[in-house]
Amino acid sequence: MRISFLLLLLTVVSTSIVRADQKLWDEVSGEKALAHVQKLVDLGPRRQGSAALQRSREYIEKQLRDVGWDLTKQTFTDTTPRGLTTFVNLIARFPAKDKSATVPTFILCSHYDTKIFDTARFVGANDGGSSTGLLIELARVLAQKPALAAKIQLVFFDGEEAVETFTDKDGVYGSRYFANDLTKTKTAKQFQGGILLDMIGDKDLTITLPVDSPSGMARDIFASAEALQCRSKFTYFDQGSITDDHSPLNAAGIPTIDLIDFDYPAWHTADDTIDKLSAESLHTVGRVVVYYLSEFQPR
Numbered sequence: 001m002r003i004s005f006l007l008l009l010l011t012v013v014s015t016s017i018v019r020a021d022q023k024l025w026d027e028v029s030g031e032k033a034l035a036h037v038q039k040l041v042d043l044g045p046r047r048q049g050s051a052a053l054q055r056s057r058e059y060i061e062k063q064l065r066d067v068g069w070d071l072t073k074q075t076f077t078d079t080t081p082r083g084l085t086t087f088v089n090l091i092a093r094f095p096a097k098d099k100s101a102t103v104p105t106f107i108l109c110s111h112y113d114t115k116i117f118d119t120a121r122f123v124g125a126n127d128g129g130s131s132t133g134l135l136i137e138l139a140r141v142l143a144q145k146p147a148l149a150a151k152i153q154l155v156f157f158d159g160e161e162a163v164e165t166f167t168d169k170d171g172v173y174g175s176r177y178f179a180n181d182l183t184k185t186k187t188a189k190q191f192q193g194g195i196l197l198d199m200i201g202d203k204d205l206t207i208t209l210p211v212d213s214p215s216g217m218a219r220d221i222f223a224s225a226e227a228l229q230c231r232s233k234f235t236y237f238d239q240g241s242i243t244d245d246h247s248p249l250n251a252a253g254i255p256t257i258d259l260i261d262f263d264y265p266a267w268h269t270a271d272d273t274i275d276k277l278s279a280e281s282l283h284t285v286g287r288v289v290v291y292y293l294s295e296f297q298p299r
Contacts, residue, residue, distance in 0.1 A: 029283070031283075034201070034277060034278075043055050044123060047113065048080075067140045069094050071090055072090075078173050078177065081163050089158055091155050096150035102147075102151060103190055106151060106194060108135065108289070109154065109175075111128055111175075120270040130197075130277055131199065131200055134282050157178065158174040179248035193297055196257070196258045209236050216255075220296040222234055223296075224295065237262055245258075
């Protein structure tokens with residue numbers, strides 16, 4: 001029994017920690033990411049305050065805890081065009097072996113809510129689902145390299161979608177609150193940068209970086225894509241700036257880049273369904289993110 005248990009333990013360890021000769025970005029599974037998206041889509045519309053959004057939080061929490069991440073809920077209320085609303089950001093950290101040494105220095109984030117539609121069933125497979133599914137998968141991959149994972153803070157933002165129409169006060173509720181809290185507590189300076197994922201599952205993938213992206217980060221993202229032979233999938237958005245959850249983080253002094261495919265005909269329509277997504281697209285974006293984190297950030 002002792003020998004069998006030892007062999008089993010060694011097997012578990014060998015499959016959960018990346019060997020020195022393995023490349024972490026090769027561990028990303030687009031299929032697993034897409035399976036997470038399917039689970040979220042199956043919950044239905046995940047609008048603010050809904051039971052489906054609560055169940056999505058429970059799903060995210062379980063998936064991350066199962067691979068070793070610690071989660072906290074950042075709950076707050078804000079005034080919306082439809083009254084006072086409660087939002088919940090999910091913040092995950094990977095416990096460092098040396099508790100006194102490592103604090104997160106980089107943010108990897110996504111929003112997990114879906115747009116409110118009163119006359120259509122909007123499940124947000126790509127808009128809200130794809131980035132959340134990939135972020136769950138990246139949590140699994142990063143956990144295989146604990147020293148790197150401990151430097152990264154995962155954030156699942158609530159309330160990215162405007163309740164009615166995007167304005168300075170309607171939209172990006174979760175990231176605005178999160179960034180303002182970092183500013184108030186004077187902890188924003190601990191973060192060297194961040195990556196926001198949003199709408200990254202389209203079968204016809206073209207990541208369109210906002211033109212005002214931090215230039216050094218954009219250069220390194222392009223270099224990561226080039227190294228992985230998928231540079232043609234990454235370009236700049238040619239129709240102006242994009243307001244998204246990266247905007248409050250940049251305003252707080254945290255250079256954050258938005259990896260988003262804004263060339264998506266089904267955006268904010270009932271046609272944003274899982275048949276428009278592909279595991280290959282999620283795999284491509286996931287590998288680039290992990291390559292970037294492994295080779296360029298965080299330090």
